[in-house]
Amino acid sequence: xxxxxxxxxxxxxxxxxxxxxxxxxxxxxxxxxxxxxxxxxxxxxxxxxxxxxxxxxxxxxxxxxxxxxxxxxxxxxxxxxxxxxxxxxxxxxxxxxxxxxxxxxxxxxxxxxxxxxxxxxxxxxxxxxxxxxxxxxxxxxxxxxxxxxxxxxxxxxxxxxxxxxxxxxxxxxxxxxxxxxxxxxxxxxxxxxxxxxxxxxxxxxxxxxxxxxxx
Numbered sequence: 001x002x003x004x005x006x007x008x009x010x011x012x013x014x015x016x017x018x019x020x021x022x023x024x025x026x027x028x029x030x031x032x033x034x035x036x037x038x039x040x041x042x043x044x045x046x047x048x049x050x051x052x053x054x055x056x057x058x059x060x061x062x063x064x065x066x067x068x069x070x071x072x073x074x075x076x077x078x079x080x081x082x083x084x085x086x087x088x089x090x091x092x093x094x095x096x097x098x099x100x101x102x103x104x105x106x107x108x109x110x111x112x113x114x115x116x117x118x119x120x121x122x123x124x125x126x127x128x129x130x131x132x133x134x135x136x137x138x139x140x141x142x143x144x145x146x147x148x149x150x151x152x153x154x155x156x157x158x159x160x161x162x163x164x165x166x167x168x169x170x171x172x173x174x175x176x177x178x179x180x181x182x183x184x185x186x187x188x189x190x191x192x193x194x195x196x197x198x199x200x201x202x203x204x205x206x207x208x209x210x211x212x213x214x215x
Contacts, residue, residue, distance in 0.1 A: 046078050046211070047078075050209065051073070051089075052073045054071065064192060067190065071184075072181040072185040074179055077089065077148075077167075077175070079143070079176075085214060086172070087213055088167060088215055089212075090163035090210045090212065092160050092161065092164060092207075093206065093208070098118060099206040101128065102159050103205045104204065105125070124195040128159055129157040130189045131157070131207075135181070135185065136153050137180050138180045139180045141176065142176055144173050147172065148172045150166065151168055
């Protein structure tokens with residue numbers, strides 16, 4: 001991720017300030033191995049190409065609510081288990097030491113003024129469910145069996161505290177690859193109260209993608 005810079009000042013309604021927001025995507029792949037049989041070798045369920053989140057464009061603070069959009073990057077799932085048991089992909093904001101499930105104030109270097117690298121204790125945050133994914137117009141292709149289905153034709157929350165299912169497959173096998181995400185498939189809602197941060201600090205979020213067995 002490239003560093004994101006924000007002016008060191010507050011955001012009066014008539015002043016235009018540029019703020020960059022970064023996305024930190026982490027993938028948890030559930031690798032499922034089957035015992036070899038006389039007919040089929042052991043197979044696996046994996047991300048052939050893991051979901052990644054692109055860098056968002058700068059936000060100009062103008063005292064108004066805004067939506068920042070970008071296109072979701074493509075990913076692929078490979079299922080060679082030959083069980084036709086299905087699979088699903090979920091997404092959620094990730095919590096834990098050094099992580100944030102929502103966009104929060106972050107120092108991306110050893111020092112940002114008096115602040116050390118990492119999330120700033122008591123720092124500025126966006127509300128949960130400010131970050132959404134829409135799969136309208138996107139497609140999955142390339143594998144065999146019933147085509148997996150996207151679950152976010154009505155936009156899903158990505159920065160949710162609980163896992164949200166984005167793709168479901170019943171008996172799909174082989175490698176299925178996404179395509180066709182629109183330029184507005186990822187959206188971040190920017191409130192009027194968005195705070196400009198000291199120089200070199202950013203808003204950052206940790207997003208966890210998980211591939212699991214079963215539709």
